[in-house]
Amino acid sequence: MILKKIYVLRGVPGCGKSTFIRHHHLEPYTISTDNLRLLYGNLKYIYDEKQGKTRQVIPQEYNEQTFNLLYSLIDNKMQRGETIFVDATHLYPNAFEAYREYVEKYHYEMICIDFTKEINLNELLKRNLTRVDFRWVDPEVIKKIYKFAKSHPRLPRWVHQVTPNQFANTLYIGETDLSTYRSIAIIGEEANFKGTLKPHEFYISYNHDFARKHHHSKDVIFINRDLSTCRDHNAYTVFPFIFKGKHYLATSRTLRDEFIGYIKDIHGRNFYNFGLANLTDFMQEFPVNASRVKQISLNNFKQSSINRLA
Template identity: 35%
Template sequence: MRTLVLLRGCPGVGKSTWIKENGLEQYTLSADNIRLLFQSPVLNKSGKYEISPKHDNKVWDLLLKLLEDRMDRGEFTIIDATHSKQSMISRYKPLAQKYRYRVYVVDFSDVDVRRILKRNKMRAEHKHVPESSILNIYERMTTEKVPSWVTVLKPDEFENTMTYKPRCFDDYKKIHIFGDVHGCNTVLQEYLN
């Protein structure tokens, strides 16, 4: 299933929790998890541990390389990141076109900011994000829309959209199936006439 799903929402909105609750971890590439592969949490100026953004260029290079490897095999993949800017989402377009992927955004941007700030405080210390950063991301998501070439879903629409629904042909009296035509257009035109 050539499908790429991008999660969109502030840190602390519940994207990673949603992934776990839906049993989707094995399909997910997470920017934060890759950051932790490059460097363990570091002490900040306040004496608290945080995930370092120091290696973000390497993180995104690796994430995109891993994604392209998965897309080359046609694998269903979810990207867990904020995707708050159009440019963040647009970086996937060349890969989607190259590998003929459908792209969906599961949008968590309508969650109330007070709820997000409260959830952020309940996260593990190294996953806390400064309140000012969350407010900036939240504000950006209210002004920057998702590019029109992707399909936007709400979290509760995901399962129904991703579930395969076979077509029923029981009401047809006759069904004609054509394989690859290749060099036999003349025969096909005769049949259609």
């Protein structure tokens, strides 16, 4: 379960990427390469020979500075585990390669929201005629990149490709079913665990030394209390699970019910809409209120103890 995600939108100009961002209220999470270009230079006039008129367009001569700034912003946001959306075309072969360094460094999942099959060329050209002037693109450029996108539909294997209609489901985090275990041990931050791991027991640890010692075990996870451990192999910021028919959330701090929000139930398994929350949001301590889900956190059991669910 990867909580940290970077979404990149892929599609020909005019296919609806920016409209999609607005429709889903994603502007606060989005970096637009067009907006970054406008930080380096204002709109400029060109002459459209086919229409016989002048137009204002976004300057394209600052591409190098634009993408250097983009990667700097991505690096900065990933350091804090924030969800990121990038609004750009992402159509050419090397479009994803520059992201790979950051995805691997910060253990992110990259999701491509692909618009290339959503609209045909004639409709794209028709929309281009009625776009806000500075969003207008030379029709020959649209034809060229549309043809390229159709002839290169496959993305790198490490990129998770979804359609716009599938996007909403990617924001949900599903429970891990731990019902095959006999018991679950909750290791406090200051607890002293003696002995060896039991073969039919799962371990949720707030003790970093214990988790680090057993980081190769699939039966041990660690709950982050700050960003310093977020890149650990077995570290989770929030861990929803079901055990013997009961639903639980393990986090560093107890979550308020309005933070948990809408819970989707699919065949008895809970899915939580945590996709846009920052990692640090789960680590803040707020006044506790009534919760629909049983929670395990630093502030609801003695940290020198080892508790068990059985």
